[in-house]
Amino acid sequence: MTVAMSVCVSSFYNRFPICSNSKVSSKPVAVLKMGVPYDLKQGQCRVFHQLPSGLNMEVIVQKKRRNVEDYPPLVFVHGSYHAAWCWAEHWFPFFSASGYDCYALSLLGQGESDVPADSVAGTLQTHARDVADFIHQQVRSPPVLLGHSFGGLIIQYYISSLGSNGLKENLYPKLRGAVLVCSVPPSGNSGLVWRYLFSKPIAAFKVTRSLAARGFQSSLSLCKETFFSDTMEDHVVKRYQELTKESSRMPLFDLRKLNASLPVPSTPNCPLDILVLGANNDFIVDAEGLRETAKFYGVSPVCVEGVAHDMMLDTSWEKGAEVILSWLNGLNK
Known part of the structure; x- marks a missing residue:
């Protein structure tokens, strides 16, 4: 385990205070749960946010490299088998260089976050509440929430809870906007699975083997096909394969219970600007799933050419980042 992974919480707090009433855990950051370390880049810090349950949630932070006072902070939420x-x-380097404070959360049971006393990491509701608690305690101004895959579904639930009544408005802090990246649609993943079974049975078998049976963890070719473009070099895929294998110590959801609670409640007259972003080479979320999410929020989807499901890690990662930056610039006008 490398020393570079170890970041002192007190040093983070002094250099980059999050807010005056921070609940930052004093838990030793050098005690890591992932067997494969992720070395932070220059300007990045790791800290632990203590939830009301007493469990600690890993947060990776990179502050903006140029001072733009009115740009909203960005809070990122990962999907299954991933972490902050x-x-x-x-x-992070891209958006911080563009003037944005960046915060990435590892949901419970994922990354370096604590593991709850259950067989799964949580529910749609508990994950959304953990995100809301972090924003309430640690983020000074309404952020833009960005979610990938199942992280996008968590954000959709968060949005559905905004302002529905006075109590929930306090539980779920206001947002400046939201970006759904290759997101699971509001109805969940069951529609995706059935479409694949009828139209692409071989792809359906591969997706089931890769994700449900965790085949991506042992097969480099299946990992590449599931998450990345064909052009990504094998040694890079291997590194990400090892990180994704270590990132999830327990399932993010009980999928049967999750699907029984869907679709996400509708949000008539949604008060937020929402960007629905997809990838044309996505092996998991198909074009119909992308259109479903966009229609749900009354926006036009943006499909990025030449990238796969893990848009933020893929060989042409800058394509999606530039689309988001352009949307953020419009938000700030």
Whole structure:
């Protein structure tokens, strides 16, 4: 385990205070749970946010490299088999250089976060509440929430809870906007699975083997086909394969219970600007799933050419980042 992974919480707090009433855990950061370390890049710090349950949630932070006072902070939420590190690799340096404070969360049971006393990491509701608690305690102004895959579904639930009544408005802090990246649609993944079974049975078998049976963890070719473009070099795929294998110590959801609770409640007259972003080479979320999410929010989807499901890690990661940056610039006008 490398020393570079170890970041002192007190040093982070002094250099980059999050807010005056921070609940930052004093838990030793050198005690890591992932067997494969992710070395933070220059300007990045790791800290632990203590949830009301007493469990600690890993947060990777990179502050903006140029001072733009009115730009909203960005809070990133990963999907299954990933953790906060997936945003820190390329998109954190990109967005911090553009004037944005960046925070990436590892949901419970993922990355370096604590593991709850259950068979799964949580529910749609508990994950959304953990995100909301972090924003309430640690983020000074309404952020833009960005979610990938199942992280996008968590954000959709968060959005559905905004302002529905006075109590929930306090539980779920206001947002400046939201970006759904290759997101699972509001109805969940069951529609995706059935479409694949009828139209692409071989692809359906591969997806099931890769994700449900975790075949991507042992097969380099299946890992590449599931998450990345064909052009990504094998040694890079191997590194990400090892990180994804270590990132999830327990399932993010009980999928049967999750699908029984869907679709996400509708949000008529949604008060947020929302960007629905997809990838034309996505092996998991198909074009119909992308259109479903966009229609749900009354926006036009943006499909990025030449990238796969893990848009933030793929060989052409900058394509999606530039689309988001352009959307953010419009948000700031």
